[in-house]
Amino acid sequence: MTGSASDFSQLSLETVTAYLASRPALGGIVDVTRIASVREVGDGNLNLVFIIDDAAGASVVLKQSLPHVRTDPSWPMTRERSAREATVLGAHVLADPEHVPAFYDFDAENYVLAIENLSDHRVWRNELNEGRVHEYAAGELGRYIARAAFATSPLGLDPLEHKRLVARAVNPELQQITEDLVFTEPYIEHAHNVVLPGNEADVAALRSDAALVREMGLAKWRFMTTAQSLIHGDLHTGSVFVRAGATSGEAATDATDARGATTASVRAFDSEFGFVGPTGFDLGALWANFIIAGARAEALGEPARAELILSLPGRLWSAFEAEYRTLWPARIDPRVWTDEVLERLLDGIRDDAAIFAAAKAIRRIVGFAKASDIESLEPALRERAARGVLHAGRALALTRHGIADVDALAAESLATLRAAR
Numbered sequence: 089m090t091g092s093a094s095d096f097s098q099l100s101l102e103t104v105t106a107y108l109a110s111r112p113a114l115g116g117i118v119d120v121t122r123i124a125s126v127r128e129v130g131d132g133n134l135n136l137v138f139i140i141d142d143a144a145g146a147s148v149v150l151k152q153s154l155p156h157v158r159t160d161p162s163w164p165m166t167r168e169r170s171a172r173e174a175t176v177l178g179a180h181v182l183a184d185p186e187h188v189p190a191f192y193d194f195d196a197e198n199y200v201l202a203i204e205n206l207s208d209h210r211v212w213r214n215e216l217n218e219g220r221v222h223e224y225a226a227g228e229l230g231r232y233i234a235r236a237a238f239a240t241s242p243l244g245l246d247p248l249e250h251k252r253l254v255a256r257a258v259n260p261e262l263q264q265i266t267e268d269l270v271f272t273e274p275y276i277e278h279a280h281n282v283v284l285p286g287n288e289a290d291v292a293a294l295r296s297d298a299a300l301v302r303e304m305g306l307a308k309w310r311f312m313t314t315a316q317s318l319i320h321g322d323l324h325t326g327s328v329f330v331r332a333g334a335t336s337g338e339a340a341t342d343a344t345d346a347r348g349a350t351t352a353s354v355r356a357f358d359s360e361f362g363f364v365g366p367t368g369f370d371l372g373a374l375w376a377n378f379i380i381a382g383a384r385a386e387a388l389g390e391p392a393r394a395e396l397i398l399s400l401p402g403r404l405w406s407a408f409e410a411e412y413r414t415l416w417p418a419r420i421d422p423r424v425w426t427d428e429v430l431e432r433l434l435d436g437i438r439d440d441a442a443i444f445a446a447a448k449a450i451r452r453i454v455g456f457a458k459a460s461d462i463e464s465l466e467p468a469l470r471e472r473a474a475r476g477v478l479h480a481g482r483a484l485a486l487t488r489h490g491i492a493d494v495d496a497l498a499a500e501s502l503a504t505l506r507a508a509r
């Protein structure tokens with residue numbers, strides 16, 4: 089019954105401790121008889137997030153989906169997205185435990201995931217906004233995407249298992265949000281679209297560019313009809329935690345390895361938009377957000393930092409490709425998946441990554457769910473930065489064909505950002 093002490097359908101600061109006590113799987117994670125603090129820290133578009141610490145310093149994060157968009161309660165949203173996130177995180181923990189939070193529990197009745205508290209990490213987008221690039225993170229995420237892609241595709245899964253995974257991971261409502269927000273709404277008149285008056289002509293130019301709209305239509309088709317691997321589905325820099333190591337040139341933290349040295353750590357979280365889709369989508373999401381972060385650095389008059397940030401797409405791709413190649417000999421069916429097939433797969437994933445990057449860069453300027461990198465700039469700087477991202481997205485979408493060098497494409501994006509006035 090709603091409001092009773094054992095009603096956990098919408099957790100609150102008052103009910104979280106009783107909830108923990110009701111979950112046997114969490115007994116070994118925190119001491120529920122000695123809870124020291126409970127905080128609600130959710131600041132994304134969708135969910136409640138609680139951090140609970142016990143008196144001995146152990147902690148856990150509880151993430152509960154709401155039946156609507158957190159930032160817009162009039163927009164209903166399936167709570168089953170929690171189950172989809174549990175499916176993705178469960179599979180990715182098996183594929184690459186180094187790059188995702190530890191996964192303790194999933195409560196399907198109350199839509200609650202219990203995961204590792206990574207409070208000693210920082211959200212990468214916030215770090216980028218403050219001028220700390222954490223460039224090592226791009227390579228780590230390239231390895232993560234490759235490991236997850238290999239393990240959850242027919243390269244690493246028995247064919248029947250892959251089909252069962254496709255069925256288990258289908259995520260209709262959230263997939264449709266991406267179809268609408270990323271690939272459609274920026275190119276039509278829609279109430280979700282808001283730009284500065286000075287950027288209205290830039291958006292009109294995108295919409296009247298038939299070649300660009302065609303590329304976005306084809307990208308949407310790829311997104312909707314491709315079932316390669318179980319993707320994260322929303323891998324922007326706000327879905328990544330980073331913690332620098334002692335030698336990575338960033339601020340040190342108190343997490344140490346066996347020798348007492350601070351260890352770097354990079355974790356992808358918030359995979360509720362995941363499904364079995366195109367592997368290049370996660371690469372493209374990060375790539376887009378590197379363009380956006382680079383636009384911010386340019387707008388703030390930090391060209392060296394912008395250049396460093398625009399080296400990240402290449403670092404991401406190189407690490408992905410190297411890991412994918414390393415895993416390739418272990419593919420479960422080499423009979424017709426010859427080494428030539430590997431080259432074609434990589435070509436296709438790279439091309440997908442580029443067009444998805446273009447789409448995801450443009451959507452963060454035009455449509456719903458913008459990026460704080462740009463939004464936190466004062467309007468005169470914001471207008472130019474937004475224009476630069478739109479121009480860079482368009483150029484990437486239209487010139488990527490046949491260019492196998494991600495560094496060259498990123499260099500073109502940097503030049504485009506710089507040319508925007």
Ligand code: SR1
Pocket residue numbers: 133157265266269322361456457
């Ligand atoms: C209503 S959800 C809006 C956006 O937030 C998420 O981060 C996804 O990117 C989604 O498109």
Ligand code: MG
Pocket residue numbers: 132133322327358
């Ligand atoms: Mg999210």
